[in-house]
Amino acid sequence: MEIDTGAAISIISEAVYKKTFAHVPLEGSNVTLKTYTGQAIPVKGQFTVRVTYGDQSADLPLVVVQGNGPSLCGRNWLKKIKLDWKTIKRVSQNAKMPAPKALSEVLERYSHVFQDELGTLKDIRAVISVKPNAIPKFHKARPLPFAMKARVERELERLEKENIISPIKHSEWAAPVVPVVKRDGTIRLCGDYKVTVNQATNADVYPLPRIEEVLATLSGGKLFSKIDLASAYQQVLLDEDSKKYTTINTQKGLFVYNRLCFGVNSAVSIFQRIMENLMKNLNVVVYLDDLLVMGKDEAQHLKNLDNVLRRLQKHGLRVKKSKCEFGKTQVEYLGHVLDGKGVYPSKDKVRAIHEAPAPTDVKELRAFLGLVNYYGRFVPRQSTVLSPLYRLLKEQTTWKWGKPEQDSFNKCKELLTSDKVLVHYDPNLPLTLACDASAYGIGAVIQHTAPNGEERPIAYASRTLSPAEKKYSQIEKEALSLVYGVKKFHQYLWGRQFNLVTDHRPLLTLFGENKGLPTMAAARIQRWAIILSAYDYHIVYQQSGKHGNADGLSRVPLSETTDAGTETMSAYIDALICEHLEGVPLTAKQIARATRKDKELSRLYRYIMEGWPREIPDEMKVYHRKRDELSVEQGCVLWGTRVVTPMRLRTAVLREIHGGHPGIVRMKSNARQYVWWPSIDSHIEKVCKECETCQLEQHMPRSAPLHPWEFPGDVWKRLHIDFAGPFLGGMFMVVVDAFSKWLEVYRMAHATSTATITRLKRLFAAYGVPEQIVTDNATTFMSDEFQQFVRRNGILHTTGAPRHPARNGLAERYVSTFKTGMKKLMREDLSMEDKISHFLLWYRTTPNSTTGESPADLFLKRHVRTRLDFLKPSIGETVRRKQYRQKEEHDRHATE
Known part of the structure; x- marks a missing residue:
């Protein structure tokens, strides 16, 4: 029997069963098995066998599959039977090659792997398995901000040129596409598959390897190399039947992906299965697109690295060399630091606690104690340790932070990051990510729920909001905390189900796992929704009083914020909805000034930034219905990309839109590109009906025989x-x-x-x-x-x-x-x-x-x-202002 750590289940073929175990009756099996390309393997049944290895024995299930393939000892047996790996014979299919003498020789030998081009995995096609009774879902293309259209078209042209996508004329399936701007200003197109195929795929439960198991195989290593695959998913071709499920609907029509794509929920399992099978029998750890090679000495490390790179080159894969590390004595992998002495948790997992600043007032202290109490049952001598801090909460006690309080605070941090509280990540336990935002910080904690219901943290994270982020509305701050937590703990969350916990109920509507993006949501909310759509989560509301773990982190955040490059790009993205033009009677600055003086809109501005009250005044209910789609930019209230116009400027705006006497229909269409206020449609109709010129020139078009011209494929044909x-x-x-x-x-x-x-x-x-x-x-x-x-x-x-x-x-x-x-x-x-x-x-x-x-x-x-x-805020002004603030912040630190 061949030992295969890439196989979740131990199996034998039907031929072996009939030859060796025909006397043992088969039982029914609900196990679903697939090849590493995603194709189903017919299961004939299973039976229980007595497995003996040395002095170990166990009764274990053995699944029988159709055909006459090899017998495999999978991970379910390996968890029960502890093998002496030193005595296991390793099978290698690699041809003999001279042992490399230097790292440079290895990298040069496989230079083809590092070429700056998209790789293509040879002889393998990924299969997206969809339920037989799935009903196709077709969604129309979403409108794009004007400044995005040209760049989206260029990206579509690039993807088509590289054969990543292909145009089609008809499809039963179609997901809307949303562009995500990367830090370098380029566009990544993401299909919003959570509203289409993700609702219909068969659950692909191919497990990611347990981190503890991975780390156990790395002990004893002295030299390490990390390998990062370039555009990993897109190196895997899709089979023909699967392509239709990846259809995206764009301003240029329908396209299908020819390669595995970001956002399809089964892509993670498909990719992990493929990579584990490709790297089978090699001394390498595979965790999605991150490979780790180790060796007990330089010769072994070079040999292992040589074998891995040869396998990658043989199968046509490409590596992003700039993200790789070769021949290191210490590396960080899966949240742990590895070196010649052993494996240690990364300090980054607990830095949010270790470096948390001391509370400066009672409010911050209460929040920190909420975090401690959340995991208090795991903290020994809790009342004794916390007594100096609780004294500060007593009424009529003057705030005085001295040595006893600091000692107690430090002891709490030490206990929260100890083995008594923290647990290792376990893919078999339910996973929860709790996130929260305060006026000045965001925090997140990722935790396991044990079978007895106890919640134990795996890692903590927090940071201070940047000056720009502090101006976000409360719903945007809360949404930002979710995205921060997901990106911070990506390695734990990617490819598995988890609960995403928030104490801000409106986020359930915006980020519900089966909901599409709200078309009129603010640009950054749409961008964040696309980031979250790639994860398999269930969003859960939890009352603030029970949300102490994440709330405490958000109120004592680390002093770091986003880096300058990220903030500048964020400013640029958010301002894409606000094109900057010249020579108009109304400007965004005038709109902002009028908004501050407008009774309704000044109140609306405050609600957006600070949160909505429980009792909504009647005149504000029309805005409340759109509350999740309203945002603020440069003092202007926006509904999606449309400016909510103050009362005293509406007549001037209507006059501008009506300038060419376009008629009711075209006037409404034009207005929808720029402005909105309650009852705007009826106001437009009134203007047209009261316009003498429009009424004099109004006429019914004459009828004539029609000729059905074929619609041309492009302009100027x-x-x-x-x-x-x-x-x-x-x-x-x-x-x-x-x-x-x-x-x-x-x-x-x-x-x-x-x-x-x-x-x-x-x-x-x-x-x-x-x-x-x-x-x-x-x-x-x-x-x-x-x-x-x-x-x-x-x-x-x-x-x-x-x-x-x-x-x-x-x-x-x-x-x-x-x-x-x-x-x-x-x-x-x-x-x-x-x-x-x-x-x-x-x-x-x-x-x-x-x-x-x-x-x-x-x-x-x-x-x-x-x-x-000019009714809309200026893109240039937004970016310049934020860049100037970053320069001031940088210069201030540089001179300290």
Whole structure:
């Protein structure tokens, strides 16, 4: 029987069973087994056998599987029978190679492994197993901040170019995608699979190795090497049937992943299974994408490292060399420090307690004692140790922190970090992460729940909020504490179920494990929700009075905050929703000033920052319904990315939106890009109905036979051209891009072929030559001169039939739109050219009813500046202000 530490269960084949154990009846088995690629292994049943090794004996289950594969002794037997590993013969499939003499020789020999390219695991496909009765879930693409759109498109192009994703036309499954900005400013696209496939996958319970077991195999090591796989999941190809479950819905359409992707809940188990099988029979520890190689001396270490790198190279995998460590006498791995003397818990696990500052007032002392009392039953002589601290809580006692109090405080910290309280991480015990936030700090504690219900901490963490974070609303601080705890204890949480405990009930709505992202949530809340969506958690509410462990850490946090790079990037991300433009009558600063003076919004601002009261005034209930989606940026209240406009500025905002007399539907569509307040839709309708110009020019469009044009695949492929006129004393050539609905209008003295060609040459010089143009049968377009022009430029010229203008209905429609818009502007004191420019800017920046996007966004692939954009806070100002504060903070410490 082959010993396989990568196998959770001990198994034999059906052939071996019939040959050796046919006389023993099989029992039913509820065990589910899979290959390391995720494919199911049919189980025939199981029976109990007497296992003897030396002087040890135990009755253990043995599972029988279909086929005639090898017999494996898995971890369930190894836990019961303690083997003498020195006597176990190691099987190696590696070809003999000369022993390396130096570390540089090993790294050079396998330089291919370190190439800066995406690896591809050979001959293996990952399988995402979905329940047979699963109902497909299709979600539409979520709207993106304007400043994100171009970068998301570039990332989609990169992923497609590297064959990580592929476009598809149809899918029953589709997850919305949310971009996460990394520290270097690049985008990572994440599918929100918790609302689609994660609800339908079969539970893949392939266990991660117990850290204690891992560490036991490392004892005696003198030299260590840590290996970090680059973009680990994406090096594993998906099988064809699994790809459909990874479909993402984006502004550019549907895509499927060709490789294992971030966010699918079974990906962790799939990847661990694959890696353990790939590294089988090698002296290496595998924990997801982190590999650890050790050796008792330099020769053994080099040999082991050589074998591991050879296996990686053989299977086509790539390593991120900048994150690796080679030939070290001490490394940190899985929360422990390893060196030649042994294995020690990392000081970082208890630093939040060891370095916690002494309380400065009664409130902070109560919070710290809440932490001590939470684990008090494990603290010996608790009342004696704490008596100097409890004396300070007595009424009419003057606060005086002296040596007795400091000694008691230090003793408490020593006990909280001792073996009497702390426990080792055990993957078989329920896991809980409790997080909390105060006005100035955040804290988290990760703990196990024993079978008797006792909770024992594994590690603690805390930090002080940065100046920017202290300005977050309370719900954002509480959300930040969850993300901080999850990221801090990632190595314990990744790939397994856990309870996420908070004392802030609204977070259950925002971060519920089966809920989608709230579309109108603040940008950072959406970003944090995506980070959490990669973890398999159940969020739990706990009353503040029972939340003393995390609360205590948040009120005596370590003095460290986020590093400057992280804070700058956070400022940049949060400000992406606030594009910075010029020349408008209203600015974000004016909005902020008016917000402070507005009775309703000043109260709303306070509620967002400090928390909502139990009793909600009637006039605030409309805001309370959106409370989880409201945030504050530079003194402005935002609902998602829309500015909540103070009462006295609403008339000016409506006047600005109505400037081009766009009509009710387009005016509402434009407003939804920028502003919101209660009853805004009815206010817009009132403005349009009271506008004399709009009422005079209102008309019903005429009907005409339709021609079902195929929708073009990109901008500037098919143009529709027509003339408006004679109109307002001249002729106007109207050109419409069929994809984006981008409109060009040229005033012309005469609609001749020569004049038309001259205008089109300038147009093509700016945007390129289209594949096709559609016109009517007018003489201008049917002349020999015009026909030669389109032939020379390789343009397909399509014309409509006489008396059927709807064959070129797109141009006809926008001729009518242009005429209506210009008539509404005739009362304005503007030149003809200014009126045309005014109309075009309004039209191009208003979302189109067919595409749902503005023509400018689709055609230019960027947001076009308008006067409304200054209503929003400035991205540049946000980043500059935070960078300046960081510089001041750095300089202050540098001179101390």
